[in-house]
Amino acid sequence: MRVAVIGAGAAGLTAAYQLCKGGANVDVFEAGDGVGGLARSIDLWGQRVDLGPHRFFSKDARVNRLWLEVVGRDYRMVDRITRIYFRHRFYHYPLKPGNALRNMGVLNAVACLGSYLKEKIVPYYPPRENETFEGWVVRRFGRKLFEMFFKSYSEKLWGISCQDLDADFAAQRIKKFSLGEAVKSALGISKGQHKTLVDRFAFPIQGTGIVYERMADYVNQHGGKVHVRTAVKRVLHDEHRVRGLELADGRTEEFDRVISTMPLTLLVRGLGELPTAVQHAVDQLRFRNTILVYLHVDGRDLFPDQWQYIHSPELGTGRVTNFRNWVPELYGDAKTTILALEYWCFDEDAIWTEPDPALIARATKEMESTGLLNGAPVIDGKVFRIRRCYPIYARGYRKHLEPVVDYLRGFERLTPIGRYGAFKYNNQDHSILMGLLAAENILERKTHDLWAVNSDYESYQEAAVITETGLEPEGGAAAPEPVRSSAETQALTPSAR
Ligand SMILES: Cc1cc2nc3c(=O)[nH]c(=O)nc-3n(C[C@H](O)[C@H](O)[C@H](O)COP(=O)(O)OP(=O)(O)OC[C@H]3O[C@@H](n4cnc5c(N)ncnc54)[C@H](O)[C@@H]3O)c2cc1C
Incomplete structure (x- = not known):
């Protein structure tokens, strides 16, 4: 069976990884130049950072077992320190x-x-x-x-x-x-x-993105292929039965099944002429963009939080991450601190096209106004713009989403999953679960309703959380399950990055 996966984020790669383990022939097509999607890690100024704060947490034993299978023992427990900045005061949160x-x-x-x-x-x-x-x-x-x-x-x-x-x-x-x-x-x-208050969480010592880098390595080493810098233009079908993909460069490829994590709106528009009601509905679904401004600060102990929520309305940023407070492996010997400030906007907002130096100056000024820099100078800055990273749950959005979902249910062998892929405000755990269940539907002919994940899907078969020693059944009713990396995933070292 040849399966195409669109997008190498948490959802797409989990599906590809599971399918590969189950013997399917998988090709992953990723528009970007690396894997991990929103949960990727990047090297910056000799340190490793994520796209904003990425705390992984789940109570679902299936999700945690998979995460541990991939990460092995390469994680540390982080004691959460996060605060809310409001009217020049810092409130502990929780x-x-x-x-x-x-x-x-x-x-x-x-x-x-x-x-x-x-x-x-x-x-x-x-x-x-x-x-x-x-x-x-x-x-x-x-x-x-x-x-x-x-x-x-x-x-x-x-x-x-x-x-x-x-x-x-x-x-x-x-x-x-x-x-x-x-x-x-x-x-x-x-x-x-x-869940929003959990005060300890497991974090991979090579950054969040290592999970997805290892999954991609596994796929590449076991008969599949992850094609980066290869955007998909549309899904091809004969009378609503999927037969392959058209890539952005015009090539076409035949597949038996397609799992899509590309934005739901773009997937649907690529399927051909739409019924008027679906066309109208899909036009109402909107996304919010993020601008991440990274600041390289010449100082070490600025403040203790992993991230802070910036509620003060006079500041444009909504959240600031301090990567020095996650695990020491991220910064190694460096004596500087990397901060990331998030700004959220629409395509048409002036800030979306503001030149990088202006954004860096704005972020620097805002950080200085909070007093969190303690006078330490900002020595460099870097800007990342991410489109469509928040599906907007505008009031009544379900009445627009439902006709689109119904339309997509009419396509045989097409599985839309993921954060913008399914128009769900997913965290990694939801996207991982969607990927896991999508693979089960294909490999084991199960009939999980993937549209229900992160809405009504609360029925964990087993609740267990990650601790220092491995997977611990909730309530500590039984001994922790030790971390068992398979020989194959253990062999996936960071050299494969
Ligand atoms: C700032 C920020 C902070 C976050 N914090 C947390 C957190 O603390 N904890 C947590 O668990 N989660 C967090 N998340 C959410 C988490 O990153 C996402 O839920 C998860 O990464 C979504 O995975 P996904 O595969 O569904 O989607 P994505 O990661 O968006 O992956 C989709 C992939 O598809 C690719 N793609 C799109 N269109 C095409 C195309 N046409 N052809 C080929 N490829 C295409 C994209 O390039 C992307 O790589 C955060 C997200 C952000 C932005």
Whole structure:
């Protein structure tokens, strides 16, 4: 069976890796010049960095087992330190009661509690807005906390008002988290730690991207081929039965199956003339871009966080990553620090086309204004622009996504997965799970509904988390499963980079 995979990110490479292990003949086509997609690592100023912060975390034993199979023992546990910068103050996140109280002051804290109790105690009449992100958060945290900790960050990220943002975003990312749970967690009396608060995580010593570099190496060494700098123009089909691909350079290739992680909108538009309703629906699906500005700072101990959320509305950046605080292997002997500032925008925003030196100057000025540089000079800068990296869950987006999904379900042998591939706000674990299940559908003729991953797919067969010693069943009910790298994945050394 010849399978084509479009895109060498977490979803595409996981599918390719699994398919290769199962004996399929796989070709991966990647438009970029390296593998890993959004989760790639790059060498910069003699150090190794990711595209912004990349904390891997999953409770799904299948996802964690695969991650450990590829990473082997080449990871360290990182103690999470992250804070929120708001109105010139730094709030620990996860919240620490003493720190939060000191920063916001007693009056503000009482106001937060009052607005929370108002949501909890006042009868729900008239029925409150729960379809929007704003409504969802206000009901769980109160308006005051929404305004302090959710509004400005979310509006920077998505570029639309929180009233125009769908509650799905909160439901997927914040889930059952509430003020009550945050307080229990801060006081150490919470039962299972909420996913957004996890305070230790496993991180590969060669950066996040090594996971996908090793998967690609495996594919290349076991009969498959990862073709970088090879963009796919469209998927070819006969009467909705897939038969191959047309590449951007005009070549065509025949395949029995296609797994696509290219942007859903571009995939659909490439399939030929669309029914009017599908055409209209796909035109409503939008993405948000990211500009990453890396700053090379001549200093070492700037601040302890792996990343900080920048809520202050007067600053354009939304998040800053400090790569010196992940694992020492990333910077080795270097005596400098690399920071990455994220700016989110649309194609038509002026900042998207702002020249690199202006962006570097803007980022430097913003960092200086926070006091986080402690006077250390910025000696260099580098800019990366990433298009379409956030699928926008605008209010009611599902009614546009559904006709597109229904249309795609009508194509035989085509499997769209991944973050922009399936229009899901995925983390690596969701994309890995999609890749795993897509491969199972093909190899074992299973019928997993891949559109349900990262929406309704909560039924883990087995819950287990990664610890220093390997995979530990949740609740510590059994001994940890030791890290077992297969001989093949152990043989994949970084020299293959
Ligand atoms: C700043 C930032 C921070 C993040 N932080 C975290 C985090 O802390 N934890 C976490 O787990 N996740 C995080 N993520 C999310 C994580 O990076 C993604 O969920 C994951 O990488 C998505 O993998 P994917 O394969 O679905 O998509 P992608 O990584 O986008 O891969 C798709 C690939 O397809 C290629 N492609 C597109 N079009 C074509 C075409 N026409 N032909 C050929 N190839 C094509 C692209 O070049 C890309 O390589 C973060 C993402 C960003 C941007």
